Amino acid sequence: MTRLFNEPSDFADEMIDGFVAASGRWVRRVHGGVVRSTRSTPGTVALVVGGGSGHYPAFGGLVGQGLAHGAALGNLFASPSWQQVRSVAKAAQVGGGVLLSYGNYAGDVLNFDKAQQKLIDEGIETRTVAVTDDISSASVDEKHRRRGIAGDLTVFKTAAAAAEGGASLDEVVRLATKANERTRSFGVAFSGCSLPGADEPLFTVPEGRMAVGMGIHGEPGIGEADVPTAAGLAELLVSSLLASDELPEGVAEARGGRVAVLLNGLGSVKYEELFVVYSRVDALLREAGVEVVEPEVGELVTSFDMAGVSLTLFWLDDELERLWGAPVDAPAYSKGSVVAAERVDDTRPEALVADSIPPASVASQAAAATVLAALEAMQATVDLHADELGRIDAVAGDGDHGIGMQRGVTAAVAAARAAVEAGAGAGTVLDIAGDAWSDRAGGTSGALWGAALASVGAAVGDEAAPTRDSVAAGVAAATEAILEFGATVGDKTMVDVLVPFSDALSGAVADGADLPAAWSAASDVAVAAAAATADLLPRMGRARPHAEKSLGTPDAGATSLGLVTRAVGLVVASGHGA
Numbered sequence: 001m002t003r004l005f006n007e008p009s010d011f012a013d014e015m016i017d018g019f020v021a022a023s024g025r026w027v028r029r030v031h032g033g034v035v036r037s038t039r040s041t042p043g044t045v046a047l048v049v050g051g052g053s054g055h056y057p058a059f060g061g062l063v064g065q066g067l068a069h070g071a072a073l074g075n076l077f078a079s080p081s082w083q084q085v086r087s088v089a090k091a092a093q094v095g096g097g098v099l100l101s102y103g104n105y106a107g108d109v110l111n112f113d114k115a116q117q118k119l120i121d122e123g124i125e126t127r128t129v130a131v132t133d134d135i136s137s138a139s140v141d142e143k144h145r146r147r148g149i150a151g152d153l154t155v156f157k158t159a160a161a162a163a164e165g166g167a168s169l170d171e172v173v174r175l176a177t178k179a180n181e182r183t184r185s186f187g188v189a190f191s192g193c194s195l196p197g198a199d200e201p202l203f204t205v206p207e208g209r210m211a212v213g214m215g216i217h218g219e220p221g222i223g224e225a226d227v228p229t230a231a232g233l234a235e236l237l238v239s240s241l242l243a244s245d246e247l248p249e250g251v252a253e254a255r256g257g258r259v260a261v262l263l264n265g266l267g268s269v270k271y272e273e274l275f276v277v278y279s280r281v282d283a284l285l286r287e288a289g290v291e292v293v294e295p296e297v298g299e300l301v302t303s304f305d306m307a308g309v310s311l312t313l314f315w316l317d318d319e320l321e322r323l324w325g326a327p328v329d330a331p332a333y334s335k336g337s338v339v340a341a342e343r344v345d346d347t348r349p350e351a352l353v354a355d356s357i358p359p360a361s362v363a364s365q366a367a368a369a370t371v372l373a374a375l376e377a378m379q380a381t382v383d384l385h386a387d388e389l390g391r392i393d394a395v396a397g398d399g400d401h402g403i404g405m406q407r408g409v410t411a412a413v414a415a416a417r418a419a420v421e422a423g424a425g426a427g428t429v430l431d432i433a434g435d436a437w438s439d440r441a442g443g444t445s446g447a448l449w450g451a452a453l454a455s456v457g458a459a460v461g462d463e464a465a466p467t468r469d470s471v472a473a474g475v476a477a478a479t480e481a482i483l484e485f486g487a488t489v490g491d492k493t494m495v496d497v498l499v500p501f502s503d504a505l506s507g508a509v510a511d512g513a514d515l516p517a518a519w520s521a522a523s524d525v526a527v528a529a530a531a532a533t534a535d536l537l538p539r540m541g542r543a544r545p546h547a548e549k550s551l552g553t554p555d556a557g558a559t560s561l562g563l564v565t566r567a568v569g570l571v572v573a574s575g576h577g578a
Contacts, residue, residue, distance in 0.1 A: 001194040001201070002304055008197030009406050012053040012075045019060055023331040026064040028344065030091040032084025034060050035070035038341035044096040045163040045172045046070065048089045049156050050112075051102050052077040052400075052443070054195075055216060058152055058301045061332025065341055067160045068330075069093075075407055076195055077217040077400045078443030079107035081450075083435070085115035089126065097125035097169035099159055101176060103148025104130040105217075107444035110485060114447070125169055129176040131155045133185040133312065136213025136222055140245050149216050150264040150301040151183040153333075154314040154324070161326035179320060182248040185262075186240045187310030188233065189214045189221060193267060193303045195390070195399055202394045212236075216266065216303045218399055230273070234280035237311035242288060251315050255289030258316040260324050264300045266308035271298060277309060294325055294335075360425025360462035367426040367465045372416045374571045375433055379409045381567040382560065393556035401445060401556040408441030408449055425462025430454065445557060448485065448494065452478035468515040472506045492536040492550065494557035501526040501565055516573045523565040530554055530562030 005011050020029045027034040033050060040046065049059050050072030059071040070092030072080035079102075080088075089098045100116055102108045112128055119126040132143055133151025148155075158179035162172045189211045192201035195218075202218030205211050211221025228236065240246070242254050251257055263278045265271070278297050285292055293316055301310075316324060327336030360368070382389075382405045390402035415436035419429045430453045438450025459474030460466040466474075479495075479502040487495040504525040508518035533555040 001198070002196045005196035008195070009403055009410075011196045012073065015053060016060065016073055019056075019331075023060075026329070026331045027060065030070070031087040032080055033071045033073040033088045034063055035088060035092045036063055036065070037344055038065060039344055040069060040092075040094045040341070041164075041166070042094050044094055044166055045169050046089070046092045046094055046096065046098050047101065047156065047160045047163050047172070048072065048085070048092050048098055049101050049152070050074070050080050050085060050088070051105070051108055051152075052079060052217065054193075054304050055301050057299065057332030062153070062156060062330050064328065064330030064333075065338045066164055066326060066328035066330070066335070067333060068156060069160075069163075074107075074442035075400065075404060078404050078441070078446070079105060079111050081439045081442040081446055082111040082114035082118065083439040084442065085112055086118050089115065089119055089124070090122075093124055096163075097127070099163070099169065099172050099176065100126060100128045101152075101155055101159060102128075102130060103152055103216075104132045104144075104146060105148070107442065107447065110444055110447040111442065127169060127173045129155065129159070129173060129180060131180055131183075133180070133183040134213075134215070135184055135186050135240065135246055137215070147215055149185050149187065150262050150310050150312045151180070151185045151314070153262060153296075153300050154183045154260060154312065155179045157326075157328070158320060158323045160328075161323035164326065175319070175323065179314070179323075182250070182315040182320065183312060184241050184246050184248070184315075185310050185312040186237055187214060187264075187266070187308055188212050188225075188236070189266065189306055189308030190227060191268070191307040192220070193218050193306035195304070195403070198390070198399070202399045211308075214306075214308065216301055216306075218303060218306070218394065230276045231280040233309065234277050234284060237309075238281055238284040238288075241311060241313045242290075248315050250317070256291075257289075258291045258293050258321065259285065260293050260314040260316060260321075261285065261295040262300055262310075262312035262314070263295070263297045264310045264312065265298060265302070266306040266310065267299070267302040268305050268307040269309055274298065274309065281311065293321060300333075357419065357422045357424045358428055358462060360423065360428065361464055363465035364425030364427065364460075364462045365420075365423060367460075368416075368420050368424055368429045370571065371426050371429045371433075372413070372420050374568045375409065375413045375416050377567040377571050378564050379413050381563050382406055382409050385560070385563055389556050389560055392553055392559060395550055395553045400443070401560065404441045404443050404445050405560055408437040408446050411440030412437040412449075412453070426466055427457040427459075427461040430457030430460065433457075444485075445494075448482050448557075451481040451485075452498075455481045468509045468513075468518060471515060472502075472509040472518070475502045475505055478502075490536060490539070492533050492538040492555045492558070494555070494561045496533050496536065496555065497526045497529045497558045497561045497565075500529045501561075516569075519565075519569045519572045523562075523569045526565040527562040530558040533558045 074080035131148030159176035203220035386402035393401035434453030456474035504522035
């Protein structure tokens, strides 16, 4: 278990502060993560990587000459927000465009894609390559849906070496995509990991058994098997990756191929144990006629204290081998010798300048106080239920939903309070709160809640007090905004609550109910819909590969939304409603 922490919700921020303090030779702090503390060649491509915290040396430890130019670092096991990604990319870019690369998880896709669009809108050419190396997370036919695990390193290393050599953005993207297509990984775990403050690990495995095909966010495996000997484990890993249907395009057979090999420890397996396993991995590959090129054994992408191991094969050709062997100097990864670059003079964090508060009517300013009260009620209910939300989320996911909601709503309340004090109207308060929620929480949940609050804010505006019609229209707009992210009713997500809640609210308003009565009736529908998600199988997100495990347990996002509608309903019923 994770033993050393202060406040669990502050763990990621304090970890990054300590990492930067210890690694100033390579990195400096910016809003949302870290960038190189050395100068890069003007006009070259900047590689910005990222993901949730909890995977060191990924992602901050991979920032340095010959590797990433910056890393956006989200909360524990949660993607960075789009604001964080954008901030890191702007600080890292040197005029040749930006490549964003990350593991293929729903929250990362949402936030990196939005950051990409924001950067393009600001005139910074930006592309993305998501890593999809985990063979256990989807079939070959759906390999675009696979997760990114330790194979992150092969893709990052390839792209970075190309960028360092002066390749164009198109060429860097081509090579990163090629590296991803030629990378395969597979892993096992002997025990789950524990988030700071948690009493129990995210999953458990019976004594003498191991989870096969687990994820790096504490997701349980897709199956179980008896714990083999070190040699037996090596045989399982190698045979899985050498299966004929897993050989990448361009590799007709394993014999005669060249591979870079990564044997990765996930947090609690000691280096000595890894070397015992690797001795058999190396022998098996050579027996199969595979040439091993510059292997790596150690902790490359971890998962806190998880006791587990993964094997990655990166199938090389001449150009990929040259890039794999290029020199690197980063806090947690080095290879060869680089020519030391000049240090950046200004090591101060990027200053975030708040937008000015637009004018608002007196009625809207008064309603803004009600918005703040509603957000405070949301915060109280999230704080009360955070542990339970985390427990529900851990059944088939990564257990971070409670912490993520706490971080998001706490930031939203603080931002809303400041906006109210500055004279903002209701619409602006909601918009500012949504932006703060998204930025602080990160992950899928942060992106969705940020979009939802901004949509409601746009509907109620700053010119008049919100009415039952404008509130219902705002909730409907929020629903449409969230549906655009791809989930549908029946996928076992918050959409299974939001859609019936919005329909019930609009229906009650259309029938003439005032806002307190309409909201109360819709909230009852929402709470019932949240409970009903226990009977659904997840079709999106990290829980999808573990669908059967989640039967009988409601979705965490759906549950938190049901709780929030009830908390806000109490504020509306207290006389604040329109």
